[in-house]
Amino acid sequence: MKSLRELEEVLPNTYFIQVNGKKILATKSKYPPFYGEKKYGEYREWIPTRSKLSAAIIKGLRPEIKEDTKVLYLGAASGTTVSHLSDIVEDGVIYAVEYSAKPFVKFLELAKERKNIIPLLEDARKPENYSGIVEKVDFIYQDIAQRDQIDIFIKNAEFFLKKGGIGIIMVKARSIDSTLEPERIFKNVERELKKRFDLLAKVDIQSYHKDHVCFYLRWRG
Ligand SMILES: C[S@@+](CC[C@H](N)C(=O)[O-])C[C@H]1O[C@@H](n2cnc3c(N)ncnc32)[C@H](O)[C@@H]1O
Incomplete structure (x- = not known):
């Protein structure tokens, strides 16, 4: 059984979560995995080596994006x-x-x-x-x-x-x-x-x- 904890919301529906002691970026999603990423409960792992936007957020970028943007x-x-x-x-x-x-x-x-x-x-x-x-x-x-x-x-x-x-x-x-x-x-x-x-x-x-x-x-x- 995996231990899962929400650490910080960084954008709408976007969180740093801790899974088995490891901190990862994820988006809360109603949808299944799409490109081989893992899904932990309702959180879809956002892989920084696959997405430059994920990499930028991990490096501190906090763009003004809202739910209705x-x-x-x-x-x-x-x-x-x-x-x-x-x-x-x-x-x-x-x-x-x-x-x-x-x-x-x-x-x-x-x-x-x-x-x-x-x-x-x-x-x-x-x-x-x-x-x-x-x-x-x-x-x-x-x-x-x-x-x-x-x-x-x-x-x-x-x-x-x-x-x-x-x-x-x-x-x-x-x-x-x-x-x-x-x-x-x-x-x-x-x-x-x-x-x-x-x-x-x-x-x-x-x-x-x-x-x-x-x-x-x-x-x-
Ligand atoms: C690095 S990939 C994009 C990866 C994607 N943004 C992601 O993170 O999932 C660059 C893409 O831009 C497309 N592209 C390059 N020049 C383009 C143009 N003039 N118009 C539309 N698409 C273009 C390429 O076909 C390629 O699929």
Whole structure:
């Protein structure tokens, strides 16, 4: 029999729990495991090596996300992180964009069982193609390892992010330029992002995801 204890609520439906003496991050969920994570009672383990958002929260990020937050998620892949965000924004909605058909097939299974996920098989470089579906949102999350990831993020913010809304972008240095030192790339990215956003936090998640830094931002509109 496992011993289970809730330690701290860090976001809606998101807790550090202790299982058999080990501290883990988890979301409270009505749904079964989705990507091989364990479920302890009603808590779904949120694995930091599988999800950059989990890694950032473990490293101290506390984004302003509420139960009814409206999210635009760019780079959904098969839905690992979206599945946890869906537990968090249980009265909100997640418009989730992914352009690759292969992971999208698995992602559709998730979207079918959850009421708050709207899957979009689209290219995030072309927000005009989904502007008829996506409404104004409170939060844009982006995890796409592309050379032009900053332009994509800003373009989507211009289309969809409410003034004062928040953004999280997971930046992979080597996707932007494999010849420069990652620290130099992160500095350049920060300068670009600050032209349009206020920087709220910068979280180094390289111990879980090589070459990645998480930028947490507020859109000036
Ligand atoms: C690192 S994976 C995302 C993992 C996912 N965010 C998670 O944590 O569960 C990056 C994804 O972005 C997608 N992607 C890359 N460029 C894209 C674009 N221009 N439009 C839409 N999706 C894109 C890739 O196909 C890939 O599935």
